[in-house]
Amino acid sequence: MRSYRKEDFDTANVRQLLEPGPVVLVSSRWQDQTDIMTMGWHMVVEFTPALVACIIAPGNHSHELIRRSRECVINVPTFELIDTVVGIGNTSGSEVDKFAHFGLTAEAAAKVKAPLIGECYANFECRLHDDALADKYGMFVWEVVKAHVAVSPQTPETIHYRGDGQFMVAGRQVSRRGLFRPEMLP
Template identity: 35%
Template sequence: MKREYPIDQTGEIFPHFPVVLTTIGDNIITLEFVQFFSFEPPIIGIGINPDNYSHQLIEDKKEFVINIPTIELIDEVKFCGNNSGRNLDKFSATGLTTKQSEVINSWLIEECPINIECRVIQEESIGNCDWFFGEILKVHVTEDYNRLDALLYSGNFYQDFKLRELK
């Protein structure tokens, strides 16, 4: 038997979202609204609330890097998600290492095993987020990357692919 569920709480029962550290210029934002929208050409979309400092940056720069963190970076992920880059250098505050991207003018996060350089090709306002669709221009990946080490977000907590809640 199924029961009716509150529409505004659907995000709590929806399968897990990937968590990424997105760099826009020299700022880092933690995002879980990340989705592949096309494989040919390869396009990734990210959702950012218009009140967010990173929203202003992506509007100006029209480019971003998706940095996929591992479970070892959970503290940095939480810090970047809970603090604004408006008055804070998140790279200095977290100790994350910058590396210049090869195609766009933004930092890569060296500690992340995957970095995906994207240029914004379209923007759409949908609900409480604006979606920025970026064509993938360059992908960097470490040889020992295991996608099971990536982070997921569900119902206000982080998990790994074994669905263990991370503190």
């Protein structure tokens, strides 16, 4: 499987990868247990600090690891990983070691203990920022404390879940930069 060459990326810009709404893989570690889950319910909350919210229901094996460690990594896969993404979403970490079972590379993160997934286009190391709504909705607000993003291609072919086993694959890029007020752009 392909492994992307990545560079450090400004955490204030993680919206470039997350706002389009891709399915992501969340990796976690607590003591000697590691897990990965497939997750599509996430949104950007703030640029600086770089906050991202997501829903991780208590039924997921990852939920317990994440609540205890208060950390995770949000990994952005591309189309070539679609069968792996579906496989991870259809197995439980209580039964299989997902890194071994799916042949994924666990790489050391810089600021958290949860591993990066080497085969993903981007990896965002996250520390828990706010769990006020964790009991009510399984909602966690994360601060992205370190971001790694592939050098190329410039726009990844992300996958977007529609439910019922159906995915939309990221299509063409269009710019409307010329229509923006200067103060609305970086």
